[in-house]
Amino acid sequence: MAPDIPDHDLHLRLRAARHPYERSRLVGAVCWLALLFAVALWAAASTGPTAVLVLVLLAAAAVVTYWFLMRFWNARLLGRAVKVTPESFPELHAEITRTQRRLDYYRPINVYVADQVDGKVTITSLLGTRVLLIEGGWLADLQAEGPAPLRFxxxxxxxxxxxxxxxxxxxxxxxxxxxxxxFIDPWMLPYRRSAEYTCDHIGYLCAEDLDASLKVLSRLTVGKELAQSVSPTGIVEQACQVADSPLAHFAEMFQAGPHMVNRYANLVTYAAEANPAEFERYRAGLTDNGRQFLGKLLTESPYYHPAAEAPRQPAAGRS
Structure with missing residues:
Protein backbone atom coordinates (compact mmCIF):
# COMPACT_ATOMS: atom_id res chain seq x y z
CA MET A 1 0.00 0.00 0.00
CA ALA A 2 1.25 3.46 -0.86
CA PRO A 3 1.69 6.04 1.90
CA ASP A 4 -1.02 8.62 2.39
CA ILE A 5 -1.06 11.27 -0.32
CA PRO A 6 -1.04 14.76 1.26
CA ASP A 7 -4.36 16.50 0.74
CA HIS A 8 -2.93 19.31 -1.40
CA ASP A 9 -1.21 16.78 -3.68
CA LEU A 10 -4.40 14.75 -3.93
CA HIS A 11 -6.35 17.84 -4.99
CA LEU A 12 -3.86 18.40 -7.82
CA ARG A 13 -4.02 14.78 -8.93
CA LEU A 14 -7.80 14.81 -8.93
CA ARG A 15 -7.67 17.47 -11.63
CA ALA A 16 -6.10 14.81 -13.87
CA ALA A 17 -8.41 12.00 -12.74
CA ARG A 18 -11.16 12.54 -15.29
CA HIS A 19 -11.38 9.89 -17.96
CA PRO A 20 -9.91 11.26 -21.21
CA TYR A 21 -13.23 10.92 -23.05
CA GLU A 22 -15.48 12.37 -20.35
CA ARG A 23 -15.18 16.04 -21.26
CA SER A 24 -15.84 15.57 -24.99
CA ARG A 25 -18.81 13.31 -24.26
CA LEU A 26 -20.19 15.86 -21.82
CA VAL A 27 -19.94 18.60 -24.44
CA GLY A 28 -21.73 16.37 -26.93
CA ALA A 29 -24.49 15.55 -24.44
CA VAL A 30 -25.00 19.22 -23.49
CA CYS A 31 -25.20 20.31 -27.13
CA TRP A 32 -27.67 17.53 -27.93
CA LEU A 33 -29.89 18.32 -24.93
CA ALA A 34 -29.87 22.01 -25.87
CA LEU A 35 -30.89 21.07 -29.41
CA LEU A 36 -33.74 18.91 -28.11
CA PHE A 37 -35.02 21.77 -25.94
CA ALA A 38 -34.79 24.13 -28.89
CA VAL A 39 -36.77 21.69 -31.05
CA ALA A 40 -39.40 21.33 -28.32
CA LEU A 41 -39.78 25.10 -27.99
CA TRP A 42 -39.91 25.56 -31.77
CA ALA A 43 -42.57 22.87 -32.10
CA ALA A 44 -44.60 24.47 -29.32
CA ALA A 45 -44.18 27.98 -30.76
CA SER A 46 -45.33 26.84 -34.19
CA THR A 47 -48.53 25.62 -32.56
CA GLY A 48 -49.14 28.86 -30.71
CA PRO A 49 -48.23 30.76 -27.53
CA THR A 50 -50.58 28.58 -25.50
CA ALA A 51 -48.51 25.48 -26.35
CA VAL A 52 -45.33 27.23 -25.19
CA LEU A 53 -46.99 28.10 -21.90
CA VAL A 54 -48.18 24.51 -21.49
CA LEU A 55 -44.64 23.22 -22.16
CA VAL A 56 -43.17 25.58 -19.58
CA LEU A 57 -45.80 24.62 -17.03
CA LEU A 58 -45.19 20.90 -17.62
CA ALA A 59 -41.46 21.41 -17.12
CA ALA A 60 -42.09 23.36 -13.91
CA ALA A 61 -44.49 20.67 -12.72
CA ALA A 62 -41.83 18.00 -13.32
CA VAL A 63 -39.30 19.98 -11.29
CA VAL A 64 -41.71 20.52 -8.39
CA THR A 65 -42.77 16.86 -8.45
CA TYR A 66 -39.22 15.56 -8.29
CA TRP A 67 -38.33 18.10 -5.59
CA PHE A 68 -41.18 16.72 -3.47
CA LEU A 69 -40.33 13.08 -4.26
CA MET A 70 -36.70 13.59 -3.26
CA ARG A 71 -37.68 15.01 0.08
CA PHE A 72 -40.34 12.36 0.58
CA TRP A 73 -37.79 9.61 -0.16
CA ASN A 74 -35.30 11.19 2.25
CA ALA A 75 -37.97 11.32 4.96
CA ARG A 76 -38.89 7.69 4.25
CA LEU A 77 -35.25 6.61 4.63
CA LEU A 78 -35.10 8.47 7.93
CA GLY A 79 -37.77 6.11 9.21
CA ARG A 80 -36.67 2.87 7.53
CA ALA A 81 -32.86 2.99 7.55
CA VAL A 82 -30.16 4.13 9.98
CA LYS A 83 -28.66 7.54 9.27
CA VAL A 84 -24.89 7.76 9.62
CA THR A 85 -23.93 10.16 12.41
CA PRO A 86 -20.99 10.33 14.86
CA GLU A 87 -23.22 8.51 17.35
CA SER A 88 -24.76 5.78 15.14
CA PHE A 89 -21.71 4.81 13.05
CA PRO A 90 -18.67 6.66 14.42
CA GLU A 91 -16.06 4.82 12.29
CA LEU A 92 -18.02 5.17 9.07
CA HIS A 93 -18.81 8.81 9.80
CA ALA A 94 -15.11 9.46 10.38
CA GLU A 95 -14.23 7.89 7.02
CA ILE A 96 -16.90 9.94 5.25
CA THR A 97 -15.60 13.11 6.84
CA ARG A 98 -12.05 12.16 5.87
CA THR A 99 -13.08 11.51 2.26
CA GLN A 100 -14.96 14.81 2.01
CA ARG A 101 -11.94 16.65 3.40
CA ARG A 102 -9.58 14.94 0.99
CA LEU A 103 -11.83 15.69 -1.96
CA ASP A 104 -12.43 19.24 -0.74
CA TYR A 105 -16.17 18.60 -0.87
CA TYR A 106 -18.18 19.91 2.07
CA ARG A 107 -21.78 20.00 0.91
CA PRO A 108 -24.10 18.03 3.21
CA ILE A 109 -24.72 14.38 2.27
CA ASN A 110 -27.38 12.26 3.93
CA VAL A 111 -25.83 8.81 4.32
CA TYR A 112 -28.01 5.85 5.30
CA VAL A 113 -27.37 2.16 5.92
CA ALA A 114 -30.13 -0.32 5.03
CA ASP A 115 -30.47 -4.10 4.98
CA GLN A 116 -31.05 -4.43 1.22
CA VAL A 117 -29.93 -1.97 -1.46
CA ASP A 118 -30.08 -2.53 -5.22
CA GLY A 119 -26.53 -2.50 -6.53
CA LYS A 120 -25.12 -2.50 -2.95
CA VAL A 121 -24.70 1.30 -3.02
CA THR A 122 -26.70 4.09 -4.65
CA ILE A 123 -26.22 7.83 -4.72
CA THR A 124 -28.81 10.42 -5.68
CA SER A 125 -28.19 14.12 -6.15
CA LEU A 126 -31.06 16.27 -7.34
CA LEU A 127 -32.38 19.73 -6.47
CA GLY A 128 -30.09 20.15 -3.47
CA THR A 129 -30.77 16.74 -1.93
CA ARG A 130 -27.80 14.36 -1.82
CA VAL A 131 -28.41 10.83 -0.50
CA LEU A 132 -25.91 7.97 -0.26
CA LEU A 133 -27.52 4.60 0.57
CA ILE A 134 -25.28 1.64 1.51
CA GLU A 135 -26.22 -1.99 2.09
CA GLY A 136 -25.30 -3.03 5.63
CA GLY A 137 -23.86 -6.47 4.86
CA TRP A 138 -21.77 -5.08 2.02
CA LEU A 139 -20.48 -2.32 4.29
CA ALA A 140 -19.53 -4.78 7.04
CA ASP A 141 -17.58 -6.94 4.58
CA LEU A 142 -15.59 -3.95 3.34
CA GLN A 143 -14.83 -2.66 6.83
CA ALA A 144 -13.59 -6.11 7.86
CA GLU A 145 -10.82 -5.91 5.23
CA GLY A 146 -9.32 -2.64 6.43
CA PRO A 147 -9.81 0.98 5.45
CA ALA A 148 -8.74 0.85 1.78
CA PRO A 149 -11.81 -0.93 0.28
CA LEU A 150 -14.20 1.40 2.13
CA ARG A 151 -12.18 4.44 1.06
CA PHE A 152 -12.38 3.30 -2.55
CA PHE A 183 -33.39 10.55 -28.32
CA ILE A 184 -31.43 11.22 -25.11
CA ASP A 185 -29.73 7.87 -24.50
CA PRO A 186 -27.39 7.79 -27.54
CA TRP A 187 -25.63 10.88 -26.17
CA MET A 188 -26.08 10.50 -22.40
CA LEU A 189 -25.07 6.85 -22.01
CA PRO A 190 -21.51 7.30 -23.36
CA TYR A 191 -21.04 10.23 -20.98
CA ARG A 192 -22.31 8.19 -18.03
CA ARG A 193 -19.93 5.34 -18.84
CA SER A 194 -16.89 7.62 -18.97
CA ALA A 195 -18.09 9.34 -15.77
CA GLU A 196 -18.11 5.96 -14.03
CA TYR A 197 -14.51 5.41 -15.06
CA THR A 198 -13.68 8.79 -13.55
CA CYS A 199 -15.35 7.76 -10.28
CA ASP A 200 -13.19 4.62 -10.18
CA HIS A 201 -10.10 6.79 -10.65
CA ILE A 202 -11.10 9.05 -7.76
CA GLY A 203 -11.92 6.05 -5.55
CA TYR A 204 -8.50 4.58 -6.27
CA LEU A 205 -6.73 7.83 -5.44
CA CYS A 206 -8.62 7.96 -2.13
CA ALA A 207 -7.90 4.31 -1.31
CA GLU A 208 -4.24 4.54 -2.37
CA ASP A 209 -4.29 0.78 -2.90
CA LEU A 210 -4.74 -0.76 -6.36
CA ASP A 211 -5.21 -4.32 -5.11
CA ALA A 212 -7.95 -3.31 -2.64
CA SER A 213 -9.70 -1.19 -5.28
CA LEU A 214 -9.71 -4.04 -7.81
CA LYS A 215 -11.05 -6.45 -5.20
CA VAL A 216 -14.04 -4.16 -4.63
CA LEU A 217 -14.80 -4.36 -8.35
CA SER A 218 -14.38 -8.15 -8.20
CA ARG A 219 -16.85 -8.30 -5.32
CA LEU A 220 -19.38 -6.37 -7.35
CA THR A 221 -18.92 -8.85 -10.19
CA VAL A 222 -18.79 -12.30 -8.55
CA GLY A 223 -19.73 -11.70 -4.90
CA LYS A 224 -17.67 -11.76 -1.71
CA GLU A 225 -17.31 -15.57 -1.56
CA LEU A 226 -15.39 -15.81 -4.85
CA ALA A 227 -13.78 -12.37 -5.08
CA GLN A 228 -10.60 -13.49 -3.31
CA SER A 229 -10.12 -16.44 -5.67
CA VAL A 230 -10.57 -14.56 -8.95
CA SER A 231 -7.40 -14.80 -11.04
CA PRO A 232 -6.14 -11.39 -12.23
CA THR A 233 -4.69 -13.08 -15.31
CA GLY A 234 -8.10 -14.52 -16.14
CA ILE A 235 -9.79 -11.13 -15.88
CA VAL A 236 -7.12 -9.46 -18.02
CA GLU A 237 -7.51 -12.16 -20.67
CA GLN A 238 -11.30 -11.76 -20.59
CA ALA A 239 -10.92 -7.99 -20.93
CA CYS A 240 -8.93 -8.58 -24.13
CA GLN A 241 -11.71 -10.82 -25.43
CA VAL A 242 -14.26 -8.11 -24.70
CA ALA A 243 -12.07 -5.50 -26.40
CA ASP A 244 -11.90 -7.67 -29.54
CA SER A 245 -15.63 -8.45 -29.62
CA PRO A 246 -17.77 -6.05 -31.72
CA LEU A 247 -20.88 -7.62 -30.21
CA ALA A 248 -19.66 -6.86 -26.68
CA HIS A 249 -19.10 -3.24 -27.68
CA PHE A 250 -22.56 -3.11 -29.19
CA ALA A 251 -24.13 -4.53 -26.02
CA GLU A 252 -22.34 -1.90 -23.91
CA MET A 253 -23.81 0.91 -26.02
CA PHE A 254 -27.19 0.34 -24.36
CA GLN A 255 -25.85 0.45 -20.79
CA ALA A 256 -25.50 3.44 -18.48
CA GLY A 257 -22.38 1.83 -17.00
CA PRO A 258 -19.47 0.04 -18.67
CA HIS A 259 -19.00 -3.72 -18.51
CA MET A 260 -17.53 -4.64 -15.12
CA VAL A 261 -14.55 -6.30 -16.79
CA ASN A 262 -13.92 -3.04 -18.63
CA ARG A 263 -14.01 -1.12 -15.35
CA TYR A 264 -11.38 -3.50 -13.98
CA ALA A 265 -9.15 -3.18 -17.04
CA ASN A 266 -9.56 0.60 -17.15
CA LEU A 267 -8.50 1.00 -13.52
CA VAL A 268 -5.42 -1.16 -14.07
CA THR A 269 -4.33 0.83 -17.12
CA TYR A 270 -5.07 4.11 -15.34
CA ALA A 271 -2.75 2.99 -12.52
CA ALA A 272 0.03 2.66 -15.10
CA GLU A 273 -0.11 6.45 -15.45
CA ALA A 274 -1.18 7.45 -11.94
CA ASN A 275 1.19 5.17 -10.01
CA PRO A 276 3.69 3.29 -12.24
CA ALA A 277 5.33 1.56 -9.25
CA GLU A 278 2.06 0.06 -8.07
CA PHE A 279 1.16 -0.90 -11.63
CA GLU A 280 4.45 -2.77 -11.95
CA ARG A 281 3.72 -4.67 -8.73
CA TYR A 282 0.37 -5.70 -10.17
CA ARG A 283 2.00 -6.69 -13.46
CA ALA A 284 4.61 -8.78 -11.65
CA GLY A 285 1.84 -10.88 -10.11
CA LEU A 286 0.53 -11.99 -13.52
CA THR A 287 1.62 -15.00 -15.53
CA ASP A 288 3.63 -14.53 -18.72
CA ASN A 289 0.43 -14.79 -20.76
CA GLY A 290 -1.23 -12.31 -18.41
CA ARG A 291 1.55 -9.80 -19.00
CA GLN A 292 1.08 -10.12 -22.75
CA PHE A 293 -2.66 -9.55 -22.43
CA LEU A 294 -2.04 -6.59 -20.14
CA GLY A 295 0.41 -5.11 -22.64
CA LYS A 296 -2.27 -5.32 -25.32
CA LEU A 297 -4.82 -3.58 -23.07
CA LEU A 298 -2.33 -0.88 -22.20
CA THR A 299 -1.44 -0.07 -25.82
CA GLU A 300 -5.16 0.21 -26.65
CA SER A 301 -6.01 2.36 -23.62
CA PRO A 302 -6.31 6.18 -23.69
CA TYR A 303 -3.46 6.35 -21.13
CA TYR A 304 -0.85 4.85 -23.45
CA HIS A 305 1.91 7.15 -24.67
CA PRO A 306 3.86 5.45 -27.48
CA ALA A 307 6.56 8.14 -27.48
CA ALA A 308 7.74 7.01 -24.07
CA GLU A 309 9.18 3.66 -23.05
CA ALA A 310 7.00 3.67 -19.96
CA PRO A 311 3.73 5.42 -19.07
CA ARG A 312 4.47 8.99 -18.04
CA GLN A 313 3.38 10.63 -14.83
CA PRO A 314 0.21 12.75 -15.10
CA ALA A 315 0.72 16.49 -15.30
CA ALA A 316 -0.62 18.08 -12.12
CA GLY A 317 -2.59 20.78 -13.88
CA ARG A 318 -4.03 18.71 -16.72
CA SER A 319 -7.79 18.19 -16.89
Missing part, protein backbone atom coordinates in the same frame (compact mmCIF):
# COMPACT_ATOMS: atom_id res chain seq x y z
CA UNK A 153 -16.14 2.98 -2.23
CA UNK A 154 -16.63 6.36 -0.56
CA UNK A 155 -14.18 8.08 -2.89
CA UNK A 156 -16.00 6.61 -5.87
CA UNK A 157 -19.44 7.89 -4.87
CA UNK A 158 -18.50 11.16 -3.17
CA UNK A 159 -16.15 11.75 -6.09
CA UNK A 160 -19.20 11.63 -8.35
CA UNK A 161 -20.63 14.57 -6.42
CA UNK A 162 -17.31 16.39 -6.54
CA UNK A 163 -17.11 15.90 -10.30
CA UNK A 164 -20.75 17.09 -10.66
CA UNK A 165 -21.81 14.06 -12.67
CA UNK A 166 -25.45 14.76 -11.85
CA UNK A 167 -25.49 18.25 -13.35
CA UNK A 168 -27.62 17.18 -16.34
CA UNK A 169 -30.04 15.03 -14.33
CA UNK A 170 -32.83 17.61 -14.16
CA UNK A 171 -32.73 18.32 -17.90
CA UNK A 172 -32.82 14.60 -18.64
CA UNK A 173 -35.80 14.14 -16.29
CA UNK A 174 -37.77 16.89 -18.02
CA UNK A 175 -37.08 15.46 -21.48
CA UNK A 176 -37.84 11.98 -20.23
CA UNK A 177 -41.26 13.20 -19.08
CA UNK A 178 -41.82 14.19 -22.70
CA UNK A 179 -41.11 10.55 -23.70
CA UNK A 180 -37.92 11.56 -25.47
CA UNK A 181 -35.64 9.03 -23.74
CA UNK A 182 -34.95 7.31 -27.06
Missing amino acids: LLGNFIGSLKARHGQLALLVIILDQMNWAV
Whole structure:
Protein backbone atom coordinates (compact mmCIF):
# COMPACT_ATOMS: atom_id res chain seq x y z
CA MET A 1 0.00 0.00 0.00
CA ALA A 2 1.25 3.46 -0.86
CA PRO A 3 1.69 6.04 1.90
CA ASP A 4 -1.02 8.62 2.39
CA ILE A 5 -1.06 11.27 -0.32
CA PRO A 6 -1.04 14.76 1.26
CA ASP A 7 -4.36 16.50 0.74
CA HIS A 8 -2.93 19.31 -1.40
CA ASP A 9 -1.21 16.78 -3.68
CA LEU A 10 -4.40 14.75 -3.93
CA HIS A 11 -6.35 17.84 -4.99
CA LEU A 12 -3.86 18.40 -7.82
CA ARG A 13 -4.02 14.78 -8.93
CA LEU A 14 -7.80 14.81 -8.93
CA ARG A 15 -7.67 17.47 -11.63
CA ALA A 16 -6.10 14.81 -13.87
CA ALA A 17 -8.41 12.00 -12.74
CA ARG A 18 -11.16 12.54 -15.29
CA HIS A 19 -11.38 9.89 -17.96
CA PRO A 20 -9.91 11.26 -21.21
CA TYR A 21 -13.23 10.92 -23.05
CA GLU A 22 -15.48 12.37 -20.35
CA ARG A 23 -15.18 16.04 -21.26
CA SER A 24 -15.84 15.57 -24.99
CA ARG A 25 -18.81 13.31 -24.26
CA LEU A 26 -20.19 15.86 -21.82
CA VAL A 27 -19.94 18.60 -24.44
CA GLY A 28 -21.73 16.37 -26.93
CA ALA A 29 -24.49 15.55 -24.44
CA VAL A 30 -25.00 19.22 -23.49
CA CYS A 31 -25.20 20.31 -27.13
CA TRP A 32 -27.67 17.53 -27.93
CA LEU A 33 -29.89 18.32 -24.93
CA ALA A 34 -29.87 22.01 -25.87
CA LEU A 35 -30.89 21.07 -29.41
CA LEU A 36 -33.74 18.91 -28.11
CA PHE A 37 -35.02 21.77 -25.94
CA ALA A 38 -34.79 24.13 -28.89
CA VAL A 39 -36.77 21.69 -31.05
CA ALA A 40 -39.40 21.33 -28.32
CA LEU A 41 -39.78 25.10 -27.99
CA TRP A 42 -39.91 25.56 -31.77
CA ALA A 43 -42.57 22.87 -32.10
CA ALA A 44 -44.60 24.47 -29.32
CA ALA A 45 -44.18 27.98 -30.76
CA SER A 46 -45.33 26.84 -34.19
CA THR A 47 -48.53 25.62 -32.56
CA GLY A 48 -49.14 28.86 -30.71
CA PRO A 49 -48.23 30.76 -27.53
CA THR A 50 -50.58 28.58 -25.50
CA ALA A 51 -48.51 25.48 -26.35
CA VAL A 52 -45.33 27.23 -25.19
CA LEU A 53 -46.99 28.10 -21.90
CA VAL A 54 -48.18 24.51 -21.49
CA LEU A 55 -44.64 23.22 -22.16
CA VAL A 56 -43.17 25.58 -19.58
CA LEU A 57 -45.80 24.62 -17.03
CA LEU A 58 -45.19 20.90 -17.62
CA ALA A 59 -41.46 21.41 -17.12
CA ALA A 60 -42.09 23.36 -13.91
CA ALA A 61 -44.49 20.67 -12.72
CA ALA A 62 -41.83 18.00 -13.32
CA VAL A 63 -39.30 19.98 -11.29
CA VAL A 64 -41.71 20.52 -8.39
CA THR A 65 -42.77 16.86 -8.45
CA TYR A 66 -39.22 15.56 -8.29
CA TRP A 67 -38.33 18.10 -5.59
CA PHE A 68 -41.18 16.72 -3.47
CA LEU A 69 -40.33 13.08 -4.26
CA MET A 70 -36.70 13.59 -3.26
CA ARG A 71 -37.68 15.01 0.08
CA PHE A 72 -40.34 12.36 0.58
CA TRP A 73 -37.79 9.61 -0.16
CA ASN A 74 -35.30 11.19 2.25
CA ALA A 75 -37.97 11.32 4.96
CA ARG A 76 -38.89 7.69 4.25
CA LEU A 77 -35.25 6.61 4.63
CA LEU A 78 -35.10 8.47 7.93
CA GLY A 79 -37.77 6.11 9.21
CA ARG A 80 -36.67 2.87 7.53
CA ALA A 81 -32.86 2.99 7.55
CA VAL A 82 -30.16 4.13 9.98
CA LYS A 83 -28.66 7.54 9.27
CA VAL A 84 -24.89 7.76 9.62
CA THR A 85 -23.93 10.16 12.41
CA PRO A 86 -20.99 10.33 14.86
CA GLU A 87 -23.22 8.51 17.35
CA SER A 88 -24.76 5.78 15.14
CA PHE A 89 -21.71 4.81 13.05
CA PRO A 90 -18.67 6.66 14.42
CA GLU A 91 -16.06 4.82 12.29
CA LEU A 92 -18.02 5.17 9.07
CA HIS A 93 -18.81 8.81 9.80
CA ALA A 94 -15.11 9.46 10.38
CA GLU A 95 -14.23 7.89 7.02
CA ILE A 96 -16.90 9.94 5.25
CA THR A 97 -15.60 13.11 6.84
CA ARG A 98 -12.05 12.16 5.87
CA THR A 99 -13.08 11.51 2.26
CA GLN A 100 -14.96 14.81 2.01
CA ARG A 101 -11.94 16.65 3.40
CA ARG A 102 -9.58 14.94 0.99
CA LEU A 103 -11.83 15.69 -1.96
CA ASP A 104 -12.43 19.24 -0.74
CA TYR A 105 -16.17 18.60 -0.87
CA TYR A 106 -18.18 19.91 2.07
CA ARG A 107 -21.78 20.00 0.91
CA PRO A 108 -24.10 18.03 3.21
CA ILE A 109 -24.72 14.38 2.27
CA ASN A 110 -27.38 12.26 3.93
CA VAL A 111 -25.83 8.81 4.32
CA TYR A 112 -28.01 5.85 5.30
CA VAL A 113 -27.37 2.16 5.92
CA ALA A 114 -30.13 -0.32 5.03
CA ASP A 115 -30.47 -4.10 4.98
CA GLN A 116 -31.05 -4.43 1.22
CA VAL A 117 -29.93 -1.97 -1.46
CA ASP A 118 -30.08 -2.53 -5.22
CA GLY A 119 -26.53 -2.50 -6.53
CA LYS A 120 -25.12 -2.50 -2.95
CA VAL A 121 -24.70 1.30 -3.02
CA THR A 122 -26.70 4.09 -4.65
CA ILE A 123 -26.22 7.83 -4.72
CA THR A 124 -28.81 10.42 -5.68
CA SER A 125 -28.19 14.12 -6.15
CA LEU A 126 -31.06 16.27 -7.34
CA LEU A 127 -32.38 19.73 -6.47
CA GLY A 128 -30.09 20.15 -3.47
CA THR A 129 -30.77 16.74 -1.93
CA ARG A 130 -27.80 14.36 -1.82
CA VAL A 131 -28.41 10.83 -0.50
CA LEU A 132 -25.91 7.97 -0.26
CA LEU A 133 -27.52 4.60 0.57
CA ILE A 134 -25.28 1.64 1.51
CA GLU A 135 -26.22 -1.99 2.09
CA GLY A 136 -25.30 -3.03 5.63
CA GLY A 137 -23.86 -6.47 4.86
CA TRP A 138 -21.77 -5.08 2.02
CA LEU A 139 -20.48 -2.32 4.29
CA ALA A 140 -19.53 -4.78 7.04
CA ASP A 141 -17.58 -6.94 4.58
CA LEU A 142 -15.59 -3.95 3.34
CA GLN A 143 -14.83 -2.66 6.83
CA ALA A 144 -13.59 -6.11 7.86
CA GLU A 145 -10.82 -5.91 5.23
CA GLY A 146 -9.32 -2.64 6.43
CA PRO A 147 -9.81 0.98 5.45
CA ALA A 148 -8.74 0.85 1.78
CA PRO A 149 -11.81 -0.93 0.28
CA LEU A 150 -14.20 1.40 2.13
CA ARG A 151 -12.18 4.44 1.06
CA PHE A 152 -12.38 3.30 -2.55
CA LEU A 153 -16.14 2.98 -2.23
CA LEU A 154 -16.63 6.36 -0.56
CA GLY A 155 -14.18 8.08 -2.89
CA ASN A 156 -16.00 6.61 -5.87
CA PHE A 157 -19.44 7.89 -4.87
CA ILE A 158 -18.50 11.16 -3.17
CA GLY A 159 -16.15 11.75 -6.09
CA SER A 160 -19.20 11.63 -8.35
CA LEU A 161 -20.63 14.57 -6.42
CA LYS A 162 -17.31 16.39 -6.54
CA ALA A 163 -17.11 15.90 -10.30
CA ARG A 164 -20.75 17.09 -10.66
CA HIS A 165 -21.81 14.06 -12.67
CA GLY A 166 -25.45 14.76 -11.85
CA GLN A 167 -25.49 18.25 -13.35
CA LEU A 168 -27.62 17.18 -16.34
CA ALA A 169 -30.04 15.03 -14.33
CA LEU A 170 -32.83 17.61 -14.16
CA LEU A 171 -32.73 18.32 -17.90
CA VAL A 172 -32.82 14.60 -18.64
CA ILE A 173 -35.80 14.14 -16.29
CA ILE A 174 -37.77 16.89 -18.02
CA LEU A 175 -37.08 15.46 -21.48
CA ASP A 176 -37.84 11.98 -20.23
CA GLN A 177 -41.26 13.20 -19.08
CA MET A 178 -41.82 14.19 -22.70
CA ASN A 179 -41.11 10.55 -23.70
CA TRP A 180 -37.92 11.56 -25.47
CA ALA A 181 -35.64 9.03 -23.74
CA VAL A 182 -34.95 7.31 -27.06
CA PHE A 183 -33.39 10.55 -28.32
CA ILE A 184 -31.43 11.22 -25.11
CA ASP A 185 -29.73 7.87 -24.50
CA PRO A 186 -27.39 7.79 -27.54
CA TRP A 187 -25.63 10.88 -26.17
CA MET A 188 -26.08 10.50 -22.40
CA LEU A 189 -25.07 6.85 -22.01
CA PRO A 190 -21.51 7.30 -23.36
CA TYR A 191 -21.04 10.23 -20.98
CA ARG A 192 -22.31 8.19 -18.03
CA ARG A 193 -19.93 5.34 -18.84
CA SER A 194 -16.89 7.62 -18.97
CA ALA A 195 -18.09 9.34 -15.77
CA GLU A 196 -18.11 5.96 -14.03
CA TYR A 197 -14.51 5.41 -15.06
CA THR A 198 -13.68 8.79 -13.55
CA CYS A 199 -15.35 7.76 -10.28
CA ASP A 200 -13.19 4.62 -10.18
CA HIS A 201 -10.10 6.79 -10.65
CA ILE A 202 -11.10 9.05 -7.76
CA GLY A 203 -11.92 6.05 -5.55
CA TYR A 204 -8.50 4.58 -6.27
CA LEU A 205 -6.73 7.83 -5.44
CA CYS A 206 -8.62 7.96 -2.13
CA ALA A 207 -7.90 4.31 -1.31
CA GLU A 208 -4.24 4.54 -2.37
CA ASP A 209 -4.29 0.78 -2.90
CA LEU A 210 -4.74 -0.76 -6.36
CA ASP A 211 -5.21 -4.32 -5.11
CA ALA A 212 -7.95 -3.31 -2.64
CA SER A 213 -9.70 -1.19 -5.28
CA LEU A 214 -9.71 -4.04 -7.81
CA LYS A 215 -11.05 -6.45 -5.20
CA VAL A 216 -14.04 -4.16 -4.63
CA LEU A 217 -14.80 -4.36 -8.35
CA SER A 218 -14.38 -8.15 -8.20
CA ARG A 219 -16.85 -8.30 -5.32
CA LEU A 220 -19.38 -6.37 -7.35
CA THR A 221 -18.92 -8.85 -10.19
CA VAL A 222 -18.79 -12.30 -8.55
CA GLY A 223 -19.73 -11.70 -4.90
CA LYS A 224 -17.67 -11.76 -1.71
CA GLU A 225 -17.31 -15.57 -1.56
CA LEU A 226 -15.39 -15.81 -4.85
CA ALA A 227 -13.78 -12.37 -5.08
CA GLN A 228 -10.60 -13.49 -3.31
CA SER A 229 -10.12 -16.44 -5.67
CA VAL A 230 -10.57 -14.56 -8.95
CA SER A 231 -7.40 -14.80 -11.04
CA PRO A 232 -6.14 -11.39 -12.23
CA THR A 233 -4.69 -13.08 -15.31
CA GLY A 234 -8.10 -14.52 -16.14
CA ILE A 235 -9.79 -11.13 -15.88
CA VAL A 236 -7.12 -9.46 -18.02
CA GLU A 237 -7.51 -12.16 -20.67
CA GLN A 238 -11.30 -11.76 -20.59
CA ALA A 239 -10.92 -7.99 -20.93
CA CYS A 240 -8.93 -8.58 -24.13
CA GLN A 241 -11.71 -10.82 -25.43
CA VAL A 242 -14.26 -8.11 -24.70
CA ALA A 243 -12.07 -5.50 -26.40
CA ASP A 244 -11.90 -7.67 -29.54
CA SER A 245 -15.63 -8.45 -29.62
CA PRO A 246 -17.77 -6.05 -31.72
CA LEU A 247 -20.88 -7.62 -30.21
CA ALA A 248 -19.66 -6.86 -26.68
CA HIS A 249 -19.10 -3.24 -27.68
CA PHE A 250 -22.56 -3.11 -29.19
CA ALA A 251 -24.13 -4.53 -26.02
CA GLU A 252 -22.34 -1.90 -23.91
CA MET A 253 -23.81 0.91 -26.02
CA PHE A 254 -27.19 0.34 -24.36
CA GLN A 255 -25.85 0.45 -20.79
CA ALA A 256 -25.50 3.44 -18.48
CA GLY A 257 -22.38 1.83 -17.00
CA PRO A 258 -19.47 0.04 -18.67
CA HIS A 259 -19.00 -3.72 -18.51
CA MET A 260 -17.53 -4.64 -15.12
CA VAL A 261 -14.55 -6.30 -16.79
CA ASN A 262 -13.92 -3.04 -18.63
CA ARG A 263 -14.01 -1.12 -15.35
CA TYR A 264 -11.38 -3.50 -13.98
CA ALA A 265 -9.15 -3.18 -17.04
CA ASN A 266 -9.56 0.60 -17.15
CA LEU A 267 -8.50 1.00 -13.52
CA VAL A 268 -5.42 -1.16 -14.07
CA THR A 269 -4.33 0.83 -17.12
CA TYR A 270 -5.07 4.11 -15.34
CA ALA A 271 -2.75 2.99 -12.52
CA ALA A 272 0.03 2.66 -15.10
CA GLU A 273 -0.11 6.45 -15.45
CA ALA A 274 -1.18 7.45 -11.94
CA ASN A 275 1.19 5.17 -10.01
CA PRO A 276 3.69 3.29 -12.24
CA ALA A 277 5.33 1.56 -9.25
CA GLU A 278 2.06 0.06 -8.07
CA PHE A 279 1.16 -0.90 -11.63
CA GLU A 280 4.45 -2.77 -11.95
CA ARG A 281 3.72 -4.67 -8.73
CA TYR A 282 0.37 -5.70 -10.17
CA ARG A 283 2.00 -6.69 -13.46
CA ALA A 284 4.61 -8.78 -11.65
CA GLY A 285 1.84 -10.88 -10.11
CA LEU A 286 0.53 -11.99 -13.52
CA THR A 287 1.62 -15.00 -15.53
CA ASP A 288 3.63 -14.53 -18.72
CA ASN A 289 0.43 -14.79 -20.76
CA GLY A 290 -1.23 -12.31 -18.41
CA ARG A 291 1.55 -9.80 -19.00
CA GLN A 292 1.08 -10.12 -22.75
CA PHE A 293 -2.66 -9.55 -22.43
CA LEU A 294 -2.04 -6.59 -20.14
CA GLY A 295 0.41 -5.11 -22.64
CA LYS A 296 -2.27 -5.32 -25.32
CA LEU A 297 -4.82 -3.58 -23.07
CA LEU A 298 -2.33 -0.88 -22.20
CA THR A 299 -1.44 -0.07 -25.82
CA GLU A 300 -5.16 0.21 -26.65
CA SER A 301 -6.01 2.36 -23.62
CA PRO A 302 -6.31 6.18 -23.69
CA TYR A 303 -3.46 6.35 -21.13
CA TYR A 304 -0.85 4.85 -23.45
CA HIS A 305 1.91 7.15 -24.67
CA PRO A 306 3.86 5.45 -27.48
CA ALA A 307 6.56 8.14 -27.48
CA ALA A 308 7.74 7.01 -24.07
CA GLU A 309 9.18 3.66 -23.05
CA ALA A 310 7.00 3.67 -19.96
CA PRO A 311 3.73 5.42 -19.07
CA ARG A 312 4.47 8.99 -18.04
CA GLN A 313 3.38 10.63 -14.83
CA PRO A 314 0.21 12.75 -15.10
CA ALA A 315 0.72 16.49 -15.30
CA ALA A 316 -0.62 18.08 -12.12
CA GLY A 317 -2.59 20.78 -13.88
CA ARG A 318 -4.03 18.71 -16.72
CA SER A 319 -7.79 18.19 -16.89
